[in-house]
Amino acid sequence: MTDISPSTPSRGWWRRNQQRFAPWLFLAPGIAMFLVYVIIPIFQSMSLSLYDWDGLGEKTYIGLDNYRELFDDEAFYTSLKNNVIWLVLYLLAIPAGLFVALFLNQNVTGIRLYKSLFFFPFVISQVVVGLVFSWFYDPSYGLLNIILQGFGLEPIPVLADERYATYGIIAAGLWPQTAYCMILYLTGLNAVDPEQIEAARLDGAKGWRMLWYVVLPQLRPATFIAMVVTIIGALRSFDLISIMTDGGPWGSTRVLAFYMYEQAFSEYGFRMGYGAAIAVVLFAIMMVYISAFLWKMYRDERGR
Incomplete structure (x- = not known):
């Protein structure tokens, strides 16, 4: 006799659709956390940037006054200029990581030791990196100035x-960032098709x-990830600046993320609305760069 219980239709619907909905069930916790901790705070920051608030008292709506003040703020332009310098020079980590990965992808004596040495900067804290380079640059006993004095030059x-x-x-930041890009490219090189390499050799291709x-065309996914992560790292640089100079000398090493912290959370500021306005500008700059790169990658893929 046919089972016509009320649960039968629902079981049949799930069996028909579980392959479609099962991935979303697994993704749901991650999507929920992304919404709560990333997307919603972005809109909260945009809203907060329209207020004057010290973080404790009542908010006062001031419209776009924070942005008007921001674009008349000399310290903001100094921070923006430094972010551009960070962005341009930090991208050197990508070709540096590629060439280190190409070297480590070979079978030579001691390659495991070399891999460990190049991988080491990636696993240590940025705070440790900052301290190490602060000692390295020290004008009295730092290794850099000992080397300069060895060549008869004055300490810097x-x-x-x-x-x-x-x-x-930036040089301190490039050390671990190059190691990160190296890891991405090493992973990508393991997926390079050996048949294409062999066919290219038969056609006489070698070297560059x-x-x-x-x-390089087979390393596009690794390059994409390296580019996005490096751009984000350059634009949100904070910890090395805080450890090595605390924004000095005379505010000359501030970047937007550090200036946002100064205005919103340090004893010099407690201006949450003004700090949020800086964060919104930083987010907009980041989205412009990443969107442009995504669009270029999309066009390249369509043209293949």
């Missing part, structure tokens, strides 16, 4: 000179031609 107080301080911090026309 890198972190105390506004001409060099930003570049010294092999890298440009055969290897």
